[in-house]
Amino acid sequence: MSAYETILYAVDPQTRVATVSLNRPDRLNTIVPPMPDEVQDAVTRASHDPDVKVLVVRGIGRSFCAGYDFGGGFHHWDEQITTDGAWDPGKDFAFATSQLHAPTQKFMSVWRTPKPVIVQVHGWCVGGGSDFALCGDLVIASEDARIGTPYSRMWGAALSGMWIYRLGLAKAKEHALLGRALSGREAADAGLVNEAVPFAELEATVARRAAQLASIPSSQLAAQKLVVNHAYEQMGLASTQTLGPILDGLMRNTPDARRFVALAQEEGVGAVVQERDGAFSDYSQAPPSEQPDPGNVIEP
Secondary structure, three states, X not given: OEEXXXXXXXXXXXXXXXXXXXXXXXXXXXXXXXXXXXXXXXXXXXXXXXXXXXXXXXXXXXXXXXXXXXXXXXXXXXXXHEEOOEEXXXXXXXXXXXXXXXXXXXXXXXXXXXXXXXXXXXXXXXXXXXXXXXXXXXXXXXXXXXXXXXXXXXXXXXXXXXXXXXXXXXXXXXXXXXXXXXXXXHHHHHOOOOEEEOHHHHHHHHHHHHHHHHOOOHHHHHHHHHHHHHHHHHOXXXXXXXXXXXXXXXXXXXXXXXXXXXXXXXXXXXXXXXHHHHHHOOHHHOOHHHOOOOOOOEOO
């Protein structure tokens, strides 16, 4: 198993499966630099490795990914989006839309690799974490996972656009406006993810699907992935992924958003998510029965 700073990368030569594991379990695998770069690097390694036929992306600990880490005021991205300590919209949009530099575009490496990618979702899969997960080819979730876009309510906008392309108009608009959390089961029923299973069956189900994919010739897998991806790209995926990150920068810097992140710095993330989600009774404000089981943990 190869170690990076924020992920783990391993190849099983018997199954021919490469596994990319987000590895910030103490922070629910929230996204900070250099995670997007490391994910892209690992996907590139797997893409070039003739002994790898399938990739699996998962999260270590009790969540897949709880989105971008803004607990410290988002200062880990200052070099890319600020000048002299102030938000620089010119730098922000150039960074956020660049195929070479943008975190979203680096996570999109799972879309661009010719090899099939299964994303294994458990626990929290929200915000930018959900945008990343939905770039995969097959998304398999535990039934008690919670998938959502709380940034729909405050401090962000769609990044990868995959919520839009995976859902029909009615549901895409509903989640764009309300940011409502879905369980893994609800997400499967809505067609957002491919399958939902009890957590106890999650890893075995993913391994079974990976084995099925690995039994198919790589050229056949690449051809099928290419034709489906190309169809969705013709629907305007690149344009959506240009507009979304620009709007995300703007929505992070409205007066309401500035107050939101300042409160997070002063009183902690818990204070602001209580304010944001209390009226909806979801995410961390939901009763325990409507949150992921904290005992469901993925080991390295």
